[in-house]
Amino acid sequence: MQIILNGQPSEQPEPLTVHGLIERLGLARAICAVEVNSQVIPRAEHESRTVHDGDHVEVVTLVGGG
């Protein structure tokens, strides 16, 4: 399936959970927040939430800012 990951098309295997996705990205232990189709998916729901074809996924973290 193809999702839009941080604004870019990205091929991903199915089935895939949010947890599975961030694990594939090497971010399973990192401080990161995930949004699917403009809705934040809390960490506690990462394992149960499935990512579907065409989903817009944002994976974000904290950076320096004013």
Next chain:
Amino acid sequence: MTVHTSPEPGLAPFAIAGRTFSSRLFVGTGKYATYPLMQQSLEASGCEVVTVAVRRERLVNERGESLLDFIDTSRYTILPNTAGCFSAADAVRVARLGRELLDQIGNPGRDWVKLEVLGDKKTLLPDPVGTIEATRTLVADGFQVLVYTSDDPISAQRIKDAGAAAVMPAGSPIGSGQGVLNRNNIVLCLELLKHADPRYPVIVDAGVGSASDVSIAMELGADGVLLNTAIAHAREPVMMAHAMRKACEAGRQSYLAGRIDKKMYATASSPMEGTISYIPGE
């Protein structure tokens, strides 16, 4: 007249969004040449609240370092911003992502957000309509919303009415280093926002270039100052951070101590009576 014996009178803690702080300086974490330099600058500034931004994942910089490795999250309250958002909807999304990130760290700033809804890329001036709309949404969602706005007093009042935990008028455009361009507007913001509510927090946010700018904002009666570039891009950021800390305290004390009225003519500090010299016109 009260004679103070304490070495630093007037620097009592102040409350904002349900938390109490000793330092009235809020410092950003952006634009430092290195993270260690940022860490030392935050330390030197004496700040207790630091702002951060939420951005697409790129968890390590070129040196393999992450911002959070250089911020003691048990010591600082982290205030995530919505910088770079040009609509209320995007600002609300970023605020919620920031809350999710702070939840994972267990930081007390988890319900805090520095709301920025920008109206123009070149000036980074706020969109007043979008700002008020996002303030309402985030307040209803349980956030403590600290709102960046222009120095327009009526906008400031409307933002307070929308439920903001603090209003943060800009001294001048973000990162411009022009200081407090319209002191009258800052004073009017303070008068309106603190009318019958003297403890309502008003933070001058943006535009600071030098230590004297911080003192001016504090002398006008602001509860605090939020700055970033003035330290991060100073030739010696750590030294500038020291200067900012002292300027903030000096400005606060100067405000509380009560300045003299400005007069047209001189008034001698030494007595005229008893002088042995010839005084013209007498």
